[in-house]
Amino acid sequence: MKANRIIATIGLAILASGTIQAANTGKAFYGDPPDDRHPWAIHDRNRPQPPRVEPKPASELAAKAKAPAGAVILFDGTEAALAKWEADKKEIEPTKWIIRDGAMECVPKSGYVRTKQQFGDCQLHVEWASPTPPQGESQGRGNSGIFLMGSLEIQVLDNYDNPTYADGFACSVYGINPPAANALRSPGEFQFIDIEFRRPIYENEKCVDPGYVTVYCNGILVQDRLAPDGTGGHQKRSKPGPMPEKGVLKLQDHGNPVRFRNIWLRELPPRTGVTPSHGPLTAEETAAKRKEIAATIRADAARLASADNPLPELLRALESLPYEKQDAVVKQATELTGKYLQKLSQLPKDKLAGKKDEVKDLGAAFKYLDKWNLIPAGYGPRTDVDALIKAQGWQDVTKGKK
Numbered sequence: 035m036k037a038n039r040i041i042a043t044i045g046l047a048i049l050a051s052g053t054i055q056a057a058n059t060g061k062a063f064y065g066d067p068p069d070d071r072h073p074w075a076i077h078d079r080n081r082p083q084p085p086r087v088e089p090k091p092a093s094e095l096a097a098k099a100k101a102p103a104g105a106v107i108l109f110d111g112t113e114a115a116l117a118k119w120e121a122d123k124k125e126i127e128p129t130k131w132i133i134r135d136g137a138m139e140c141v142p143k144s145g146y147v148r149t150k151q152q153f154g155d156c157q158l159h160v161e162w163a164s165p166t167p168p169q170g171e172s173q174g175r176g177n178s179g180i181f182l183m184g185s186l187e188i189q190v191l192d193n194y195d196n197p198t199y200a201d202g203f204a205c206s207v208y209g210i211n212p213p214a215a216n217a218l219r220s221p222g223e224f225q226f227i228d229i230e231f232r233r234p235i236y237e238n239e240k241c242v243d244p245g246y247v248t249v250y251c252n253g254i255l256v257q258d259r260l261a262p263d264g265t266g267g268h269q270k271r272s273k274p275g276p277m278p279e280k281g282v283l284k285l286q287d288h289g290n291p292v293r294f295r296n297i298w299l300r301e302l303p304p305r306t307g308v309t310p311s312h313g314p315l316t317a318e319e320t321a322a323k324r325k326e327i328a329a330t331i332r333a334d335a336a337r338l339a340s341a342d343n344p345l346p347e348l349l350r351a352l353e354s355l356p357y358e359k360q361d362a363v364v365k366q367a368t369e370l371t372g373k374y375l376q377k378l379s380q381l382p383k384d385k386l387a388g389k390k391d392e393v394k395d396l397g398a399a400f401k402y403l404d405k406w407n408l409i410p411a412g413y414g415p416r417t418d419v420d421a422l423i424k425a426q427g428w429q430d431v432t433k434g435k436k
């Protein structure tokens with residue numbers, strides 16, 4: 035993807051400066067921006083990585099991991115248990131997932147699997163292991179997912195030694211909330227995941243109980259009664275809403291042969307009263323946090339300033355705008371874009387051709403900022419960059435689209 039190149043371009047500079055720990059964990063100008071209750075963008079690469087906390091030893095957890103009497107056994111290593119699952123897409127039924135060494139293993143490109151039975155509020159235990167030796171990076175390494183009610187994903191990912199955007203980290207509620215800690219074991223070892231889930235309840239479109247999800251990773255609390263705030267998702271910010279009384283449990287095929295074992299579930303009794311949970315921040319807390327994030331990014335932009343190459347400073351300064359709109363930054367971006375284009379205009383034709391990707395990345399950044407009204411309508415620098423792209427014939431030609 036094009037945006038990767040933005041990261042490649044400025045990521046090294048940021049790493050060299052050593053100031054922004056999380057800046058190389060995803061794409062800039064990517065997911066929906068911060069809003070008045072959420073200080074971070076979706077898949078925000080500036081969001082800090084979960085701190086490392088040593089997991090409890092498996093020997094200490096094993097006894098507790100045994101299914102209690104009355105639990106629904108969803109996988110215990112047997113063919114009979116695998117038969118409790120079906121392919122999520124009927125056209126590839128029966129599921130092609132296999133049993134290997136007592137675990138059920140995702141066969142890449144065979145599709146998600148789901149339970150034949152539906153469940154409501156539950157306590158769920160799952161053990162998973164990512165492939166070893168590890169392959170791929172970020173979201174491409176050992177990706178799967180546990181989908182509560184078929185829609186709310188508790189992320190399964192090999193983040194033992196693999197940064198990614200925080201709200202897509204292992205045990206994140208994907209696209210909603212990062213885990214409070216990285217308590218993962220190394221790839222190939224089984225992770226013990228315990229989940230408690232209470233669905234949100236609505237009456238006549240009014241939320242009467244936001245519900246919650248609590249997650250333990252290897253005995254460490256990583257999601258603490260989080261109100262789901264929607265069902266999450268990729269790039270888009272979800273909105274809180276009702277969930278059905280019951281739904282299937284799904285496991286994701288994300289193209290990696292992740293293994294699962296010892297899956298059991300206890301349906302929880304009906305709630306009495308409203309359960310306490312933690313939702314998004316207040317508007318005041320959000321505004322303060324957004325200001326703080328923007329200031330950190332602007333300070334980082336200042337450190338990237340270079341008379342030879344204004345682009346890294348420019349892109350980083352632009353990245354602060356979704357957190358805090360500031361006329362001074364827009365003015366600074368106008369000057370920096372002018373300097374950048376001036377430098378490009380002095381290049382011989384063959385050297386200019388080599389700048390295609392970074393110019394297009396800048397164009398994409400302006401497009402994102404324009405979409406979210408973070409730069410003025412008809413912003414001159416955007417017009418200039420788009421004109422250069424057009425003059426050089428660098429637009430993407432996509433079939434079937436204008």
Ligand code: MG
Pocket residue numbers: 177178179187189190286288
């Ligand atoms: Mg996943």
